Amino acid sequence: MYSEKVMDHFSNPRNVGEIENPSGVGTVGNAKCGDIMKIFLDIDNGVIRDVKFKTFGCGAAIATSSMATEMIKGKTLKEALKLTNKAVAEALDGLPEVKMHCSLLAEEAVKAAIEDYIAKNPDAPME
């Protein structure tokens, strides 16, 4: 049911972990629903230098976390905010219909982490 790419990102997820003193942190989902994504960003001058994640969730949740972090690494905040769940799912060669909400969670986690950074640094550059 999962593509090879999903299984690859599930088996060898990229960017797992935490960042000490992160520039921004975003947590979305809740344990009740069986999905929690936490994304940590290290931002320097409008650019995402490093990103890490921790996820409680199914195979698709872990794979989309991994892929979403890969897609925003090295990008400007402005570019990262354009990340869509559709793009994450496409980069994984598609997700089963019932798992599309997992990719939405990844998009939301990235946005939440960037918003957290902006709230703390209202005058920081976006690119």
Add this chain to the structure above:
Amino acid sequence: MRKVYMDYAATTYVKPEVLSEMLPYYGSIYGNAHSVHSYGREAAKAMELARSRVANAIGALDREIFFTSGGTESDNWAIRGVVSASKKGKHIITSQIEHHAVLHTCEQLQKEGYEVTYLPVDEYGTVSLDALKAAIRPDTALISIMFANNEIGTIQPIAQIGKIAKENNIVFHTDAVQAIGHEPIDVNEMNIDLLSISAHKIHGPKGIGALYVRKGVRINNLMYGGAQERGKRPGTDNTPLAVGFGKAIELACTDLEARNMALTEKRYQILNGVMSRISNVRLNGHPINRLPGNLNFSFSFIEGEALLLSLDLKGIAASSGSACTSGSLDPSHVLLAIGLPHEVAHGSLRVTIGDDTTQEEIDYFLRELPPIIERLRAMSPLTVED
């Protein structure tokens, strides 16, 4: 890659001796059991042997056994057939942890004007007899309580429930799909009026089951057609499947006690192995009063589907009550009914073993599981402090 099957409660392989009895009925003995000629008579003879083997397994009369397409049809038929024929009233008593074949039938009947009481269960998944007695009303037409639970393995006090039902003159149905071939069943001793069973859980073929209906119990048909199954379940007899079911149930009920003991020993080995190697884990279901081959764990901080996928990558087949494996957003209704919080229910793993489970397979499972749990926990934002 090594492959280890630990999902015997989902289904089982067809035993070679079962298949070899079935095969002639796909080939030379292909008659319609209701034809008068020699082809038909041969098929009819096979049907009657199969029926008698099923009847013997549960202490019933041959004429009380009706072949169906499986457990789901048996459950649907038992419940709908009895309540629609009942003159007592429109009230049904069942439990919160029934299989969906029972629960969803009851939910549909509620839409059609029936009233249903869903009895709660305790932390081990056992129905309270006092709660059952309290739920009985003058218009209660049916009590339907499963023999043993498919997810957590808990065995219900069926004989006592049967006694209560009889004392109150209420028809009693039990879904024994998981129990057959594991627990001794006697429909008379236990006062069971209707009982659902299925072949594929006991090394028989998929697509056939049976409903036992005690002589004298009023039941309406689900379907209408020919005179098969004494006019109660029409459709051309599926002779090869019935033959396979008959053989499988005979094998499954042979040496039951010795096989259960061996299976229970293996179960404790896995249980002790998991408990000693992994922290923050709980056993779901009754510690003792459970199906011999059933284990159901909840591992904190991780999600069940991710666990199943990881096990599958190591060739180990198991199942889970997580939402992600059920196709809905809610985890298993059984795990919620025994009081697990959602997040703990999401991290459940059902391991069901069988007679063929080997020592090597158990060792392999116990070796592979801990690093998988550790890896997923390292990835999880949840910790003991949460």
